[in-house]
Amino acid sequence: MxxxxxxxxxxxxxxxxxxxxxxxxxxxxxxxxxxxxxxxxxxxxxxxxxxxxxxxxxxxxxxIGADPEAGPRMAERITSAADEVPPFEAYRSSVLAEITEELNNARDLWLLRKEVLMQRPDLLVRAFASSAESEQLLANAVAARAGLAESDLYPRLVVAAGSAAFRCAVTRWADDDSLSLGVLVAEAFDAFGTGLAHAPRR
Amino acid sequence: MxxxxxxxxxxxxxxxxxxxxxxxxxxxxxxxxxxxxxxxxxxxxxxxxxxxxxxxxxxxxxxIGADPEAGPRMAERITSAADEVPPFEAYRSSVLAEITEELNNARDLWLLRKEVLMQRPDLLVRAFASSAESEQLLANAVAARAGLAESDLYPRLVVAAGSAAFRCAVTRWADDDSLSLGVLVAEAFDAFGTGLAHAPRR
DNA sequence: GGACCTTTTTGCAGTCACTGCAAGTTTGCA
DNA sequence: TGCAAACTTGCAGTGACTGCAAAAAGGTCC
Missing domain, CATH: 1.10.10.60 (Homeodomain-like)
Structure with missing residues (x-):
């Protein structure tokens, strides 16, 4: 039944x-x-x-409440994106989708987490250690889409950039939440996409 | 005496x-x-x-044997670089200097570490948790050089990209050490500098 | 060399995260 | 109702890590 x-x-x-x-x-x-x-x-x-x-x-x-299905779900989204979507963009949008959904379902929890992470920024880094396995999964999906070997550096960089984008966005957001977390993550992704060589002017 | x-x-x-x-x-x-x-x-x-x-x-x-003085040393190198050097480049070269020196002094240790990290990639991620404090230091140095507020997203991204570059280079090197670790780190930095939007062709 | 102060090492007792195992309990299904 | 599979629980044990106070060096001055 x-x-x-x-x-x-x-x-x-x-x-x-x-x-x-x-x-x-x-x-x-x-x-x-x-x-x-x-x-x-x-x-x-x-x-x-x-x-x-x-x-x-x-x-x-x-x-952190890492959802064990988030990894596979994102990998699936990456591989099933339209053919003409470039790999970085496929990865980017699958991460953003996951994050916005998470924020919609658990905004209150993230507000509390913010308090904790402000005291102990290292916890956010540690949180990503447990997702080392998912990273491999995502990297492989990106590699496939980019037509590169799984051993290539590029897919690893893309995935690591995603973690970094999220991590930086959260710490920035914890400092000052005048911008929403979703917006900050997107901005961080863009910066990684276009390159860090040139610092922005504000 | x-x-x-x-x-x-x-x-x-x-x-x-x-x-x-x-x-x-x-x-x-x-x-x-x-x-x-x-x-x-x-x-x-x-x-x-x-x-x-x-x-x-x-x-x-x-x-990992993180040297407690590495953070301050790199921060110092960043702030004392020539005026015309752009912030990303200042950061990049200060990290590369640190790494090549480390590799020259302790190549044998890194060969052994490789064995461990191949079994347990999560340890490399965890290793960076303890350097959360140094990251702050470096981010502030980059912010100063870029003329941005310490709260800005950009300096955080630069520093996080450095960790990510190192991390990816090590995992890649652990998979296949036909390229030297130093070269791989440099390549990873370059990719972050020029942007990940376009996947490389091999 | 010896007295005196500072830094480092050590043992000890205690807390707490985490694990394997072997019941006990609950749920799914025929 | 009855059986099997999936969950929960208690228990005993291991090992990382901490605070504290006493012992051992090291450094300095005479």
């Missing part, structure tokens, strides 16, 4: 994951990332500590 | 640090990063575990 979309089990899992993510972000914003133990987070979300680690490989991961 | 350069104490410290770094890299290459405990590393270097943590904030840091 299975709705094509979601079984009871699936719904419960999604809710538990979301609860853990929320609890992590909320508590970390409230009293500082390392004054919160996984034990407290689990209690807040009403599950055991062991269950926390069934959902997230680390406390860091829970703070 | 102090040679202007180095006292006995200073020499001992440098030697201990180097021994810990070497021990970490050697053992990790030999039997896998997480089959080596800090206890074993400390024993190999003939110091106590507590002393290990007086030198390095984490096992990760010891593996």
């Amino acid at each position: 299975n709705q094509p979309g979601e079984s009871l089990r699936d719904r419960k899992k999604r809710r538990t994951r979301a609860a853990l993510e929320r609890a992590t972000v909320r508590l970390a914003a409230e009293r500082g990332y390392d004054h919160v133990t996984v034990e407290e987070i689990a209690a807040e979300a009403d599950v055991s500590v062991r269950t926390f680690f069934n959902y997230f490989a680390s406390k860091d991961e829970a703070l | 102090n040679q202007p350069g180095e006292s006995l104490r200073d020499r001992k410290k440098r030697r201990t640090r180097a021994a810990l770094e070497r021990a970490t890299v050697r053992l990790a290459a030999e039997r896998g990063y997480d089959h080596v405990t800090v206890e074993e590393i400390a024993a190999e270097a003939d110091v106590s575990v507590r002393t290990f943590f007086n030198y390095f904030a984490s096992k990760d840091e010891a593996l």
Whole structure:
């Protein structure tokens, strides 16, 4: 008896994951990332500590709430873009799509994360460590589209630029949120696209 | 009675640090990063575990052997470059100088690190987390040179591009070391300089 | 060489993230 | 209802990392 979309089990899992993510972000914003133990987070979300680690490989991961399906989803978008779209543009728009969707669904969480990341910018860098695997996936998709070998430097650079764009946009946004995060990410992407050799004039 | 350069104490410290770094890299290459405990590393270097943590904030840091003075040194090089050098170029050459020097002094260590990083690419990403502080320093130097506010996006992007260039070059080099690491880093920098919008043809 | 101060090393006790394993519980399905 | 697969949980254990206070050097002055 299975709705094509979601079984009871699936719904419960999604809710538990979301609860853990929320609890992590909320508590970390409230009293500082390392004054919160996984034990407290689990209690807040009403599950055991062991269950926390069934959902997230680390406390860091829970703070960022990296969606395990985001990687594959973006890779899919890249490979299925229209033929005439150049590889960088395909990558760029697949990342932007993912991010705007994320921001629409969880803007409140990002506002809290901002508080945490302002205190501990290194956490944002660490967050990307866990996505090293997805990066490989995306790089391969970009390589295929560009007609380059998977070992080529270019696809790696494109993907790394994406991480960097997001990372810089977030830190900039944490400093001063007069511009929306989405806009900042787009701007960062453009800069990587056209090259950093010439500094902008303001 | 102090040679202007180095006292006995200073020499001992440098030697201990180097021994810990070497021990970490050697053992990790030999039997896998997480089959080596800090206890074993400390024993190999003939110091106590507590002393290990007086030198390095984490096992990760010891593996990469991040020089705490590298950040300031590069920042200094950036600000003291000739006036007509554009900011990106100043940054680029200060990073390349640092890297080539490092590679000349410790080529053997990098060959061992390669082994470790091939198994665990995420360690390279994590390594940059600890340098979040230096990044700020460098970004400010670039901002000053570009005549931009410290809050501007551009300097952050330049610095992040540097990390990304290094990171991609290392992973590429680990896959296939027919090109030297120094050359790969330079190539990656160039790509960021001229922009990623157009994929290269090979 | 010895007294005295500063820096470094060390041991120890403690916290906490994270893991494997072996039940126990819940859900999906016939 | 009954069985199998998927989840949750507790438990015991490992190992990274920290603060503290005492021991060991190193540096300096006489």
